[in-house]
Amino acid sequence: MAPRPERRPPGQVLPVFPWDTIAQARTRAAAHPDGLVDLTVGTPVDPVAPVIRDALAADSAFPGYPTTAGTPALRAAIVDSLARRYGVTGLTADAVLPAIGTKELIAALPTHLGLGQGHRVVIPEIAYPTYEVGALLAGCTVIRADSLTQLGPSTPHLLYLNSPSNPTGKVLGLEHLRKVVGWARDRGVIVAADECYLGLVWEGEAPSILDPRVSDGDHTGLLALHSLSKTSNLASYRAGFVAGDPALVAELLEVRKHSGLMMPLPVQSAMVAALTDDAHEADQRERYRARRDLLRPAVEAAGFRIDNSEAGLYLWATRDEPCRDTADWFAERGVLVAPGEFYGPRGSQHVRIALTATDATIDEAVRRLS
Helix, strand or coil: CCCCCCCCCHHHHCCCCHHHHHHHHHHHHHCCCCCCEECCCCCCCCCCCHHHHHHHHHCCCCCCCCCCCCCHHHHHHHHHHHHHHHCCCCCCHHHEEEECCHHHHHHHHHHHCCCCCCCEEEECCCCCHHHHHHHHHHCCEEEECCCHHHHCCCCCCEEEEECCCCCCCCCCCHHHHHHHHHHHHHHCCEEEEECCCCCCECCCCCCCCCCHHHHCCCCCCEEEEEECCCCCCCHHHCCEEEEECHHHHHHHHHHHHHHCCCCCHHHHHHHHHHHHCCHHHHHHHHHHHHHHHHHHHHHHHCCCEEECCCECCEEEEECCCCHHHHHHHHHHCCEECEEHHHHCHHHCCCEEEECCCCHHHHHHHHHHHC
């Protein structure tokens, strides 16, 4: 009888959870006489718009199971909002799919696309950690690369883009995106573009991977990942979606149906309201813009350089020293920031400073930096 293979807990293949490594800095910052100013995690702090809460409540009595594919109203709202807000054309209802938060979608994406041992997944050199986590959980090989030339003759199976970037706020332009799409099509590579910060651009323009100027109206092999956590303050609702290649979306739908990954119906209704109403989104964007306009000059006046950061909810700051030293400098002033190495080795001399704090908290951070 063959020996039974040992079980390998999935956590053994994963990196250390980064937020567990800043306990000492958190303790130091919390010891400040005026308390802790936490500018690490990008979690919303502003109220959910009444139009969204009313929609949630209106369907809260529904007792049955929702559908994984989403209601017809939700699918139509996704298609319409992408066209209205970001100029994405050519989508149909079968080319979109709700997700129970975009992080869940990213963590499961390689597995749900049938990738595993022997498959290669490309992520940005400075990247949201869940791209790597999802690939490792599937058993894939992870490659960090920001340019196609870094990949040489190898052909990966899945390539992640993130524009605007978390954490750097960098935006990829039309020509860059067109080049990636053309290269991927020639090689049969799936491109997954994380566009969760597309609605929070402060300088210039951030095109979607599905923009006809990028894709020429052909979404084959392309997936755009979106979230309402940032633009509509719906982090607690777990409201995201994927859009793009109908064939790939159909694959994801089939797996998610079998897995029971169904967004609660009241949340689907809330998403319809959020995607239909542009006024609350514009109001929230201006709140973040005002906080950025206060915090950025204060960080620069304190001796830091802000790199990229033309979009998104963070300042990517450095004074060309190890990021843990920078984090300690902030902690001495009672301000907690995220070390850039959380996002990859190339972030080792930066920190990420979140704009997702109340007006009063941002004012206090500015006061301390001054």
